[in-house]
Amino acid sequence: MNPSELPSLSQAPSERHAPIPGWILGLGVILSFWAGGYLFFYSGGFRGDVYDAGQITWGPVSTGPVAPPDPKVIGKRLYTANCAQCHQATGLGQAGVYPPLAESEWVTGSKNRLIAILHKGIAGVIHVKGNVYNNNMPAWGDGAPVPLKDDQIAAILTYIRSDWGNNASPIQTDEVAAKRKALASMTNPWTEAGLLAIPDDSATPPPTTKSPAATPSTPTPPSKK
Numbered sequence: 001m002n003p004s005e006l007p008s009l010s011q012a013p014s015e016r017h018a019p020i021p022g023w024i025l026g027l028g029v030i031l032s033f034w035a036g037g038y039l040f041f042y043s044g045g046f047r048g049d050v051y052d053a054g055q056i057t058w059g060p061v062s063t064g065p066v067a068p069p070d071p072k073v074i075g076k077r078l079y080t081a082n083c084a085q086c087h088q089a090t091g092l093g094q095a096g097v098y099p100p101l102a103e104s105e106w107v108t109g110s111k112n113r114l115i116a117i118l119h120k121g122i123a124g125v126i127h128v129k130g131n132v133y134n135n136n137m138p139a140w141g142d143g144a145p146v147p148l149k150d151d152q153i154a155a156i157l158t159y160i161r162s163d164w165g166n167n168a169s170p171i172q173t174d175e176v177a178a179k180r181k182a183l184a185s186m187t188n189p190w191t192e193a194g195l196l197a198i199p200d201d202s203a204t205p206p207p208t209t210k211s212p213a214a215t216p217s218t219p220t221p222p223s224k225k
């Protein structure tokens, strides 16, 4: 081999470390600040519940008075996400499969029974507005695949009691919480008989199955909101 083809020894790599150019250091500092700021504003505090409607508690803070979130607005959002696939956005359900919530005696009647239904679900025959359904409704409380929290259930129920012509009183978070505790040991879904055994705390009890002639009554003159 011709020695002139060998790499020149005079260009052997040096051991000395070249200093990092200042502009790269500067860029690094700027990027770090930007990334830190981005995380601060958009991390949501690394909280899993940050996307829960009405609970935006992180991010740039507005100084003006903040209106408390309207449970009906939140309830509608949660209803759309969790319930509408079966009961439909119209609240009318699907004939023979999913019972209606609009003008349902279970929805506008006893709070105790309605809250119980949400916590544990229903299995088997149930009568709604004079029609028979024999299906299953999943539980939404403890034991559900994705359990809803007390304030979420309260918001949904407040919403479904007030839309589609329904005009029943709102449901409070502590009412839902109390029922969650009371039903903690219950593992099976409700049956209609079980639900009817819960003391009715409404003025207009759901018609029993023996009075199919009962029509949705309108005892109070419609009070417009």
Ligand code: HEC
Binding pocket: 079, 082, 083, 084, 085, 086, 087, 097, 098, 099, 100, 101, 104, 105, 106, 107, 114, 117, 118, 122, 123, 124, 125, 126, 128, 133, 134, 135, 136, 137, 138, 140, 156, 157, 160
């Ligand atoms: C997978 C479909 C499905 C979903 C999702 C669902 N339900 Fe139901 N729901 C049913 C079925 C089916 C019944 C009747 C159960 C039976 O036949 O035993 C029912 C019954 C009910 C009843 C009592 C009967 C009536 O019509 O008034 C209420 C109240 C109710 N659901 C509310 C809700 C709410 C609120 C949600 C959302 C958190 C929800 N459901 C989500 C299927 C569903």
